[in-house]
Amino acid sequence: MTKIDIISGFLGAGKTTLIKKLIEEAYNGEKLMLIENEFGEIGIDGGFLNNSGVEITEMNSGCICCSLVGDFGTALKDALAKYSPDRIIIEPSGVGKLSDVIKAVENIEHEVDIKLNSSVAVVDAIKCKMYMDNFGEFFNNQIESANTIILSRSQKLSEEKLELVVSQIRQHNSSAHIITTNWEEISGKQIVTAMERENLLEKELLAEEKEHHHDEECSCGHDHDHEHQHQHHDKECDCGHNHNHGHHHADEVFTSWGVETPKKYSKEEINEILKFLSETSDYGIILRAKGIIPCTEGGWINFDLVPGEYEVRIGVADYTGRLCVIGTNLDKDKIEQLFHI
Template sequence: MTKIDIISGFLGAGKTTLIKKLIEEAFQGEKLMIIENEFGEIGIDGGFLNNSGIEITEMNSGCICCSLVGDFGVALKEALDKYSPERIIIEPSGVGKLSDVIKAIENIKSEVDIKLNSFTAVVDAVKCKMYMDNFGEFFNNQIENANTIVLSRTQKISEEKLEVCVSQIREHNSFATIITTNWDEINGKQILSAMEREESLEKELLVEVKNNKSENHQHSEECCCNNHKNHTKEECECDNHEHHIDCNCNDHNHAHHTHDHECGCGHDHHSHDHHHADEVFTSWGMETPKKFSKVEINNILKTLSESSDYGIILRAKGIIPCSDGGWINFDLVPGEYEVREGIADYTGRLCVIGTNLNKNEIEELFDV
């Protein structure tokens, strides 16, 4: 039986980085295959993974969750027949709905020998609130349907903001395992173990408490009303108290309590009630042999990050030859970008994803 692991995550959350970590530290010795589905015409992430020696199938003409559900089923069956992998990792588009990917797999489970092993959402802890507010239909769907939520970039925020992030996620998913530890501090086997756990620690403790119930155990630690008489939270008679155990914000009226947005892209965002990614998001992609200097690509990314002339840029990435020698990989998410040395690919590839993109202006900016 082939295990199926879905690793979802909004644009730029770190899905590919997590997959690389799992390949190097957790999946060694397994016959592994990756099915990638990128939104847009140009596949980038496959290039980052090609050197892993893993069989990779890319689907770039649309979303698994939208128009390719039928084709996805065919592709999965062909992969099983041709390669007989022990495990398949499915990396859906960042703007895909995890619920639809799960459904697509469930629809063919009776026809093939597979087990839906885990369904994970990678969440950027820095931008969680902003994406939750502005792209909730897609972003929240991934959180709500995951059995494990892996927070990325937790080392970039304070402990207080991390607690707020977890609290916000818990409002959408109260049962998933949430990994909050910086990825550099844990190995891939620990992450995989959390992904595959059927019971969370919370559930284990609840079972333990029920099995060891005693009349003298009053749970007074759950009350934060500063009146520590022995009573349960249900028995508390303090006014206007909702007993939010995990909240340290000193404002217990959460119906009106909001936190600052982490968006640094300089644009006003609005929620949209659409059903398909291609109704909300657009992409521009290009394959090119053109060489860029590090200075040039930094200037381009700075412009994309700061100017509103190109639309609302949510993600940009690329693998391109460098005029100074070697190759460059770059990544951009709202408010920040990174340029680093990379490994050569069959040609240079560029991709920009966002809303209301001005594709002509973007093409002129890259001068391709």
């Protein structure tokens, strides 16, 4: 039987980083297949995973949860027949609805030998409240549909703010495991244990209870529901859309701009471009920008941008430079001019 793990997460949450960690630390010895689904014209993340020994199938013609729902079952059955993997990791588009991806898998469970093993939502702890307020139809759906919620960048929050984030998530999902520890402090196997709903601590405590023949109420005395002031990042979206009402496909709310280019950029130039995208609204509401591009000083540059911040680092070469921007009300002409395309 092939296990199916769906690892969702809103734009820039860290899905690919998590998947790499799980492949390296938890899925050793398994025959894996990764199915990626990028929203937009250019698939970026495949280049980060193509040296991991995992068969990657990128589907760029639309979100699994949108136009590919009907075709997804056929694609999955073909993949099973061709590769017979032990485990398939599905990485849906960041703007997809996890519930629809789950439904697509469940629709063919009776036809092929598969098991929906886990449904995960990777959540950027810093931006959780902002995304809940402004893109709830998509963001909250991922939280509500997940059996495990894995917080990224939790180490950047104070204990008080982290508790508030957990409380906000619990309002949408009261039963999911929530991983709050910094990923660098725990192993991939520990994460998979939570994803597969095996709570080792719970098992140990139950064994102790059985051994000592007692069943007591919790007496810790803590009030776990705290209310705190909103974080600085809890901003209202000014894109003009009401994202929390009605039913939309991702391509009705989000737009993308992407190109492949051999153009070289300097680090200074990329930092300046990302500063413009991050600090002004001249180019639309930018939710995510990502690139793998050759550098004028030699080597390659990788960059990531999410609202309010960005990172530029040295990366590995790819077959050509690739740039992608996702957001709402994008002015694609201005973005092209900004990148000198």
